[in-house]
Amino acid sequence: QVQVVESGGGVVQPGGSLRLSCAASGFTFSTYAMHWVRQAPGKGLEWVAFIRYDGTKKYYADSVKGRFTISRDNSKTTLYLQMNSLRAEDTAVYYCAKDLPDYAFDPWGQGTLVTVSS
Amino acid sequence: QTVVTQEPSFSVSPGGTVTLTCGLSSGSVSTSYYPSWYQQTPGQAPRTLIYNTNTRSTGVPDRFSGSILGNRAALTITGAQADDESDYYCVLYVGSGSWVFGGGTKLTVL
Numbered sequence: 001q002v003q004v005v006e007s008g009g010g011v012v013q014p015g016g017s018l019r020l021s022c023a024a025s026g027f028t029f030s031t032y033a034m035h036w037v038r039q040a041p042g043k044g045l046e047w048v049a050f051i052r053y054d055g056t057k058k059y060y061a062d063s064v065k066g067r068f069t070i071s072r073d074n075s076k077t078t079l080y081l082q083m084n085s086l087r088a089e090d091t092a093v094y095y096c097a098k099d100l101p102d103y104a105f106d107p108w109g110q111g112t113l114v115t116v117s118s
Numbered sequence: 119q120t121v122v123t124q125e126p127s128f129s130v131s132p133g134g135t136v137t138l139t140c141g142l143s144s145g146s147v148s149t150s151y152y153p154s155w156y157q158q159t160p161g162q163a164p165r166t167l168i169y170n171t172n173t174r175s176t177g178v179p180d181r182f183s184g185s186i187l188g189n190r191a192a193l194t195i196t197g198a199q200a201d202d203e204s205d206y207y208c209v210l211y212v213g214s215g216s217w218v219f220g221g222g223t224k225l226t227v228l
Contacts, residue, residue, distance in 0.1 A: 035217075037164075045156070045164065045207050047217040059215030095163060103211035104154035104169035111163055 002026040009112030022079035022096035030074035033099035038092035086116045124220035130198045139190040140208030146189035151210040153191035158205045203227045
């Protein structure tokens, strides 16, 4: 079945870096755009980043622009999120999601928790 | 700065019908924003319910429907059940490669 599984979360100090991964299976990864979405503890969902199926277009939320980089390796069917200059407000569960053709997200992974704290 | 608005909370009786809405701080929501809806229970990943305004995701019962009502997107749940008690999020595609989620609606079934 179509599935995405995130990994790489953990505890990092403010100003530090972390790279998240999202392993995809059950669909032709190289033909679908992908997203990262996050959810701070007790808060709502926030779209973070988008990457086109071939990696040629990338978009970011203003809150992460210049600090986060989305990328993908189609040969490994894996999506990445490189997070630099992390701040306390980046603490959240990070979900990856496959892009639906009509600007939506499905399915979602189970998420990976990133905690930015000294 | 685009702000997407949702009712913070709503309640419905078992078997009843409820309509949750999704609006813009300025302007009207239309199909051009490709509204989609997600259900989330505590500790779980979001589940896709509706996309492109009114298309149900695979496996979603027809008790869930999407539409545009006036100047807002809407999610209607008919015949509410206890396990519909969840948080519901809408998201709009606001163009230029940007998506904005609403703050979510906490639905209580009682």
